[in-house]
Amino acid sequence: MATTILSKKERKQIKDALWDNNPVTFQILGICSALAVTVQLKTALVMAISLTFVVSMSNVVISILRNKIPSKIRIIVQLSVISSLVILADQFLKAYMYDVSKQLSVFVGLIITNCIVMGRAEAYAMANPPWKSFIDGLGNGLGYSSVLILVATAREILGSGTLLGFPVVPQFLYDIGYVNCGMMVLAPGAFFLLGIIIWVQRAISGYTESN
Amino acid sequence: MGKDFNKESSSYIFTFAMIICVVCSFSLALVSQGLKAKKETNIALDIKKNILKAVNLEEHLALKASATEIEAAYENKIEELVIDPSGNIVEGKSPKDIVEGESLYPVYVYKEGSQKKAYCFPIVGKGLWSTLYGYLALEPDAMTVRGITYYDHGETPGLGAEIEKDWFQNNFKGKKIWDLKENKLHPVAVVKGKVADKYSGENAQFYVDGISGATMTSKGVTEMIARELNKYEPFFQKIRK
Numbered sequence: 538m539a540t541t542i543l544s545k546k547e548r549k550q551i552k553d554a555l556w557d558n559n560p561v562t563f564q565i566l567g568i569c570s571a572l573a574v575t576v577q578l579k580t581a582l583v584m585a586i587s588l589t590f591v592v593s594m595s596n597v598v599i600s601i602l603r604n605k606i607p608s609k610i611r612i613i614v615q616l617s618v619i620s621s622l623v624i625l626a627d628q629f630l631k632a633y634m635y636d637v638s639k640q641l642s643v644f645v646g647l648i649i650t651n652c653i654v655m656g657r658a659e660a661y662a663m664a665n666p667p668w669k670s671f672i673d674g675l676g677n678g679l680g681y682s683s684v685l686i687l688v689a690t691a692r693e694i695l696g697s698g699t700l701l702g703f704p705v706v707p708q709f710l711y712d713i714g715y716v717n718c719g720m721m722v723l724a725p726g727a728f729f730l731l732g733i734i735i736w737v738q739r740a741i742s743g744y745t746e747s748n
Numbered sequence: 749m750g751k752d753f754n755k756e757s758s759s760y761i762f763t764f765a766m767i768i769c770v771v772c773s774f775s776l777a778l779v780s781q782g783l784k785a786k787k788e789t790n791i792a793l794d795i796k797k798n799i800l801k802a803v804n805l806e807e808h809l810a811l812k813a814s815a816t817e818i819e820a821a822y823e824n825k826i827e828e829l830v831i832d833p834s835g836n837i838v839e840g841k842s843p844k845d846i847v848e849g850e851s852l853y854p855v856y857v858y859k860e861g862s863q864k865k866a867y868c869f870p871i872v873g874k875g876l877w878s879t880l881y882g883y884l885a886l887e888p889d890a891m892t893v894r895g896i897t898y899y900d901h902g903e904t905p906g907l908g909a910e911i912e913k914d915w916f917q918n919n920f921k922g923k924k925i926w927d928l929k930e931n932k933l934h935p936v937a938v939v940k941g942k943v944a945d946k947y948s949g950e951n952a953q954f955y956v957d958g959i960s961g962a963t964m965t966s967k968g969v970t971e972m973i974a975r976e977l978n979k980y981e982p983f984f985q986k987i988r989k
Contacts, residue, residue: 573905607761614768621772625779632783635790643905724906 547672554676557742561684562735566652571685572727574644578701581689583637587626587645589678592654595619596674599662606663615658616649623648653677688730696721794899796822802883803858803866804895804921826868829855835982853979858885866894867987869980873972876964878902880911884920884973890984891926893936908965919956925977926988927954933981935974938966 543551560566567588574584598618599606606614627645630638638645648654657677662670693699695718698706706715720726739745754760797818800809809821830841830852843854858866868885882898896917903909910916920936927934934954939946940963943955958966977984 605755605764607755607764609756610761610765614765617768617772621776624776628776628779628783628787631790632786635787635794639794643902 543672547669550669550672551676551679554673554680555683556680556738559680559684559738560653560656560677561681561731562738563744564653564656565735566656567681568731570644570647570651571681571688571731572724574641575685575689575692575727576696576722577640578686578689578693580637580640581685583630583634584641584644585678585682585685587623587630588648588651588653588681589675590626591619591622591648592657592678592681593671593674594622595654595658596662596670597667598622599658600665600667600670603663611663612655612659615655619654619658620649653681684731684734687734688727691730692721692726696726793818796826798883798897798899799826799856799868802885802895802897803856803868804885805858806860806865825858825860827857827859829857831855831980831983833979833982835980835984835986853983855980855983856883864888867984869976871896871972871976873968873975875901875903875911875968876908876962877904880965880968880972882911884976886925886984888987890987891924891928893920893923893925896920903962903965906961907959908962910959910962911965911969916956916959922953923956924953925973933977935970935977937970937973940966 554560558564561568561571570584570588574580595615595618599615602614602618623646626648627638630641630645657670657674661673665673690700693701694705698704698711698717706717718726720729793815797809797813800818800821803826805821805825809817813821828842830838830843830846831854832838833851833853838852841852843856846852846854854870856868857864858868866885866887867890868883871880871882871884873880878901880898880903881900882896884896885894886892887894898912898917901909901911903911923936925933925935929950937955938958939955940958941960942957943952947955
């Protein structure tokens with residue numbers, strides 16, 4: 538594919554973050570928010586976009602600054618950059634998607650504490666040029682997003698019988714006695730789903746815990 | 749950079765930290781100011797939506813009512829009043845005109861035609877982590893709760909933040925704030941645990957179920973309802989007569 542914008546290496550980088558090295562299912566990072574915002578698909582989508590924005594942009598900024606950042610204060614510099622971007626995302630949500638921002642409440646702000654963001658900044662952006670760091674951030678953001686969307690889709694359909702607010706479970710099913718699964722609306726529902734997703738993924742990829 | 753440039757020297761670290769701080773705060777201030785008008789419109793609309801929710805409109809607004817629908821319903825059904833501490837209506841003032849620190853209080857009257865259906869007023873108080881903002885609406889008898897909402901807080905999701913959930917707010921509907929036997933104010937209070945385990949018969953009507961794991965938030969709710977009701981008591985006294 539000569540026309541593609543991304544080189545083969547870059548595509549591999551993204552694929553890695555999506556599958557072999559997925560931040561949620563492989564590195565088990567960012568679980569807390571993955572539980573909290575996945576009751577509905579809409580909030581999960583907004584959260585996914587916000588996090589992808591924050592992790593890719595913070596990677597770029599930190600990568601540009603990487604040779605200038607004194608190592609003694611590098612963590613706090615990373616945090617300043619990340620938290621500024623998070624507040625930026627939060628402000629835009631408050632201005633343009635007020636309802637969703639109210640539902641997400643503290644969780645947008647808590648992107649700052651999401652290990653994926655700091656993890657990528659410290660482990661990757663500090664040692665690699667901006668474009669590669671951007672791809673890395675994007676890949677990890679998408680890896681997180683894919684899990685979030687998967688969990689949220691399942692939870693909204695099973696728990697509320699809707700998808701993006703539209704009813705998807707046909708009425709006749711309710712008529713013959715089908716009921717929404719209340720557990721899916723609560724946090725344990727997300728735990729079970731996440732566990733199943735990790736199990737399926739590891740079964741396919743053949744991964745085993747070493748040592 | 750010169751040969752003697754030292755990235756780890758204290759002066760460099762301080763300069764670098766300063767630049768980061770200034771750049772970050774400047775860009776955030778810029779964005780916050782740029783979006784201010786938009787955010788304020790959203791907040792004003794949200795407040796109207798919450799007043800409409802607290803007074804429990806007879807014709808329920810759709811959950812996804814558009815901005816114009818909310819504005820229209822508010823315009824048609826809600827009358828804005830301002831009262832002074834002795835409960836008299838201050839003519840010619842609207843809640844918007846109240847300056848901070850002034851002891852004038854807003855009241856929102858819900859009307860269907862010419863019939864008064866509810867009195868709604870803001871309630872503000874401390875929860876565990878944050879200040880809680882909401883509205884409480886009373887029936888025209890000024891003794892019964894018609895509805896309550898919370899629209900802004902910073903409590904823990906799943907614990908204190910349950911105050912914004914329907915199950916919690918619905919518990920308040922029909923509860924009493926006036927003790928008819930003793931003829932005095934008896935503000936509705938949040939109990940620890942379930943009301944049914946603690947109070948029975950007549951007494952149960954002054955209490956609502958608590959939120960487990962959120963004792964401090966519940967206490968805050970109880971405290972602010974009592975305080976605000978006392979503040980508005982002179983006004984409601986006149987209505988009860």
